[in-house]
Amino acid sequence: MNLVDYPDRELMMIALADQIASQLRRALERAERVTLCVPGGTTPAPVFELLSELELDWGRVNVLLNDERWVDETSPRSNTALLRRHLLKGRAAAATLVPLYLPAPRPEDRMAEISEAVQEVLPLTVVLLGMGEDMHTASLFPGADRLEEALANDAPPVLAMRAAAAGEPRITLSAPVLREAMHCHLLITGAQKRTALERAGTLPEIEAPVRTVLSHATIHWAP
Ligand SMILES: O=C(O)[C@H](O)[C@@H](O)[C@H](O)[C@H](O)COP(=O)(O)O
Numbered sequence: 001m002n003l004v005d006y007p008d009r010e011l012m013m014i015a016l017a018d019q020i021a022s023q024l025r026r027a028l029e030r031a032e033r034v035t036l037c038v039p040g041g042t043t044p045a046p047v048f049e050l051l052s053e054l055e056l057d058w059g060r061v062n063v064l065l066n067d068e069r070w071v072d073e074t075s076p077r078s079n080t081a082l083l084r085r086h087l088l089k090g091r092a093a094a095a096t097l098v099p100l101y102l103p104a105p106r107p108e109d110r111m112a113e114i115s116e117a118v119q120e121v122l123p124l125t126v127v128l129l130g131m132g133e134d135m136h137t138a139s140l141f142p143g144a145d146r147l148e149e150a151l152a153n154d155a156p157p158v159l160a161m162r163a164a165a166a167g168e169p170r171i172t173l174s175a176p177v178l179r180e181a182m183h184c185h186l187l188i189t190g191a192q193k194r195t196a197l198e199r200a201g202t203l204p205e206i207e208a209p210v211r212t213v214l215s216h217a218t219i220h221w222a223p
C-alpha cells in the first residue's frame with residue numbers, strides 16, 4: 001500500500017489539495033479538458049475549500065461525484081449540495097458539474113442520460129475517494145445489491161446501488177472506472193478507519209470493496 005501518514009488533518013488537506021491541483025494542471029498541458037471526481041460525506045470539505053481557491057484553468061475542468069444519494073439538492077444528504085457549498089465557488093465556480101442526480105423517483109429512471117454524460121468525461125484524470133468504517137468506497141457497500149456487478153472488469157460505468165447501510169438508494173461509479181483513473185487518492189482520518197483500512201488489505205473485494213483501489217491509490221491518513 002502506498003500510504004502517506006500526516007501529523008495532522010490540516011497539513012494533510014493542504015498537501016492533498018496541492019497534489020490534486022498540480023496533477024490537473026499537468027494533464028491540462030496535454031488535454032483540452034480534464035475530469036476531477038470527488039467523494040461526498042463528511043471528510044473532504046476542507047480539501048474542497050482549499051482547491052476552490054487554487055490557480056487552475058477551471059473552465060476546462062469537469063467535476064463529478066464518486067457517488068450520490070438519490071435525494072434532491074434541498075436535502076442535507078445531497079452530495080451535490082455539498083459540492084456547490086465547498087468546491088464549485090471562487091475560482092472553481094468556472095468548472096462544469098456533471099450531475100449524478102436528476103429529478104426522478106428512482107435512479108433507474110434517469111440512468112441512461114446520466115451514464116451517457118459520465119461516459120463523455122471518462123477516463124477520470126484525478127479521483128479522490130473516501131472510505132467508510134465498513135470498508136465501502138463510493139457507494140460500493142459490503143452487502144449491496146449490485147456489488148458483484150459493480151466490481152467486475154466489464155461493469156457499466158455507473159450503477160444504481162441499494163444497501164442497508166446506505167440509507168436511500170444511491171448511484172455510483174463502478175470499480176473499473178475508479179481503477180482506470182490516471183491518479184487515485186484515498187482520504188481517511190482517525191484510528192477506526194486506519195484499522196478498517198489495514199483489515200481491508202486482508203479481505204476479498206466483496207467483503208471490503210475499497211480493496212479494489214488499494215493497489216492504485218495514494219492513501220492519505222491523519223489522526
Ligand atoms: O456519499 C457518500 O457517503 C460518499 O461518497 C462515501 O463513499 C464516503 O466517501 C464515505 O462514506 C466516507 O464518508 P465520511 O467521510 O462521511 O466518513
